[in-house]
Amino acid sequence: MAGMAPELSQRILDLLSSNPSGIPQSHIHRALGVSKAYVSIILKDMERRGVIYRDKVGNSYIVKLATKPSQIGRKLKLGIVWSSEYLFLGHFAKALRNVLGLDLAITVYPSALQATSAIIRGEIDAVLSPLVTQLYAYISTKSIVIVGGGAGGGAMIYEFPRSRSNILISSEASSMDLCRVAALKKGAIEQEDVRYFATPSEAIETIRRGKARYAVLWHPLTEYVKSIDHSKVVECGEFEELKYCCTLATSGNMDIETVKRISIVYRDSIEEFLKQPLRYLDWYSSITGIDTTLLKKALNVYTYTPEIDARSVWRVIETLNLNVPQKSSVIKAILSHF
Template sequence: MSLRDVLLRELKRARGLGIDQFQIEEMMGFSKSTVSEALKDLEEKGIIKRRTIGGKIKHVWLAEYYPYYDEKLLRIGCLRSTEYVKFVSVAKNYSESKGIDLIVRFYDDAISLMNDLSQGLLEFALAPIFTEIIYSISNRNSIILGAVASGGSGVYKNVNCNCGKILTSESSSMMILAREFAKTRKISEIAIFKDPRRAIKDYESFKAEYIVIWEPYASKIMGEKMASFSDVLDSFPCCGISVSENNRENRTLIEIVRLYKRSRFTAREDVIDIFAKSTSVSPKTAKASLENYIWDIKFYRSDLKKYLEFIGYPPIEEIIEKIYEEV
């Protein structure tokens, strides 16, 4: 294995912790000059970032996991859902116009996503608004700047199963949808899943009667649609746009959010392809699923207050002030 490959492997393992440059020299058994030359090449290509710590020690990270803000780098974290296609398309257009490198990282759960945001490993987190609110209240180190979209999900019934079990993702808007739907049906069990693809297999294998699922998976799932997101949660957003507390007044990030809110619906073909690959569906299915979202959605402090009341959390003005910023 080449020095370059070893470097990238170890830096990927280290994630936001990074590695001291002298440790790389000692750990890998290469000369100081050889390591320095390899790091310089990777840095010039934008693959790694280096920073001097304490005035002497150089620390190294993969650019993807650099725990500091870099004006030439924009990292967006999101779940495996086509709800984020428009935002990423807007961000990609902006990044290309400004000469900024854009990285999109996909997550299987919203908590890991929000943790990376709070650690400075992302500029944007696109996650269920429920998760963003609870996380912001609990940790006080992330700020919600707006909503992504509404709709795009629903409750489906396997007509060949009557076990009363419903599958939903954890700490998410889908869980709220499952809770509200369960009030109208005889539900024996609410089961949590992390991987939607595995959950769909369980549902289609008659291990659950209902599943709460989002796009693009909803576009290809078998069964009868019992309720849509909008039927149960009205005009509340499904997902939100968050930044870390340190980036609350970051002009670049605020400008991107404002562009997103002002722009008409746009979906770049290359972005659709990225999301199709991440969700294991065809580009055609991913593109078709975009029609099931409500993109022109407003979300102000007053709406956040209503949402807090809806989920059963006291709508205290001081809390709203700390977790939400209108831009």
């Protein structure tokens, strides 16, 4: 049967070429006189290689031919927030090159707002930034599509008892900010005066100077405060609203076919990373400037979910108490609703 795979793949390509608008997957095995199970195996392989893609309509799939990405040339410009959580990016870069013929160009930003603003301005094609930041971007511009999951956990609220201040510091409109709101709702912290830091170094300097009573920090910043007298208040990962820290969003100007293919490669790359988590740590260290020893520690604090699900997005929307615009319109930011 293995020898039949190339022949069957070509027959499927010929069939799809004659039907550019797509064919229900359930029709293909009947049209070609091949078992349904075997066709399913071949289609999954073709989709993984970026040859075809499948649109889910109700309980069935419409299979269509994929075309080469056209609007982003030979390079995918990706923005990320300075963090130790995107350790799968080496696998993503390799798969983009092998499957889609795209080189990955990464720009590191010091904050969620700066990274997400860059995709709105058209400086980058995709961004790994907090889900909550992306939702606000979608509400204000409708210019992004949230296409994949990512890491969760890795963040903590700390108290610094020797501080001369009652201020809580956090990054703005980010997962840290969402953790602050969730902690307030659950009674883990009391309302404090909030100050937002623009860069990781500003956060650490504020803490060292005794100007923050509380801080919401992500890894590896959590490693940098260990030498400062502190107590842990709550792990952000304990809140169901924080299933995702950062998710993948692409530009709304990119054609949807290309977006779907990138989404598939992205999810597969996280799966590969989970099998070989140490493989590209040195490469990631060279991009972010984060020491490899800290990256190895990050493997124990982050969890990974390749796909984005509507229920988790809805929890974030509910936590933010978004009523303008209507909540049901915000959920359209994710790819499954396109």
